[in-house]
Amino acid sequence: MWDYSDKVIDHYRNPRNVGKIDNADAVGTAGSLACGDQLKIYLKINNGIVTDAKFQTFGCGSAVASSSILTEMIIGKSIEDVKKITNKDIADQLDGLPPEKMHCSVMGYEALEDALKNWDDYTDLDDLRNENKESSDKIVCTCFGVTENMIWDAIKTNGLKTVEEITNYTKAGGACGRCKNAIQDIIDTYYKKESEESTLSPAQKILKINNIIENQISLELKKDGGDITLVDIQGDKVMVKLRGKCSGCKNSHLTLKAFVETTLKETVDPNIEVVEVQ
């Protein structure tokens, strides 16, 4: 038995903005009846503001609640703000969804994205949540029609790390299971790319260390009449000179290790070692 928040129950029992807008400016669809749930969202847009939104959902209580709260979240908002809404925002607005039901929030996000893509006045399609997407989007899970980009987005927005989590959020992998290896490959590729992007070049590392020492560590030490200057960087070894009250202080070793080194380890690289030079 799943544990639903009061908000989920309220939006399921009293869904807001149910129905269709006949002369809608944008209509978006996500999911499919064959896969068990589908959402169609209708938007009325005036001067870049969503003035009305309605939905028709075929699905479970979480799908109804996600659709209902989504319409409340977007009415009165600018398109710029609406574009920033993620499935996590929808789930958060509902005070959370059971992990197995997170795909309902993803369906809301996808229907909204589809509506924006279909909006005639939308002229900035390149900017639409696609920074990391390949131009071709191939279907990974044929049972549920889930594409590579949909899985990539779910990982990026929600920090998903396992195939089981992907199934909870997108349904992919939840039927025949033939796509599970492909899902695992996407997870591996995502985190490999993320770790490559987060690795600093030597020049970037030097700049960052210098910046942290000048704008963070030095300012803290100055509060107690001390100071610090960067002397040299050799690999992971950072040579510094303590100044003012810190110089010659009997606790200087503690300051170096517990404050200076810890700060640099946390903000730049866990392998950094700080050495005091005279």
Ligand code: FES
């Ligand atoms: S292809 Fe994904 S569950 Fe069947």
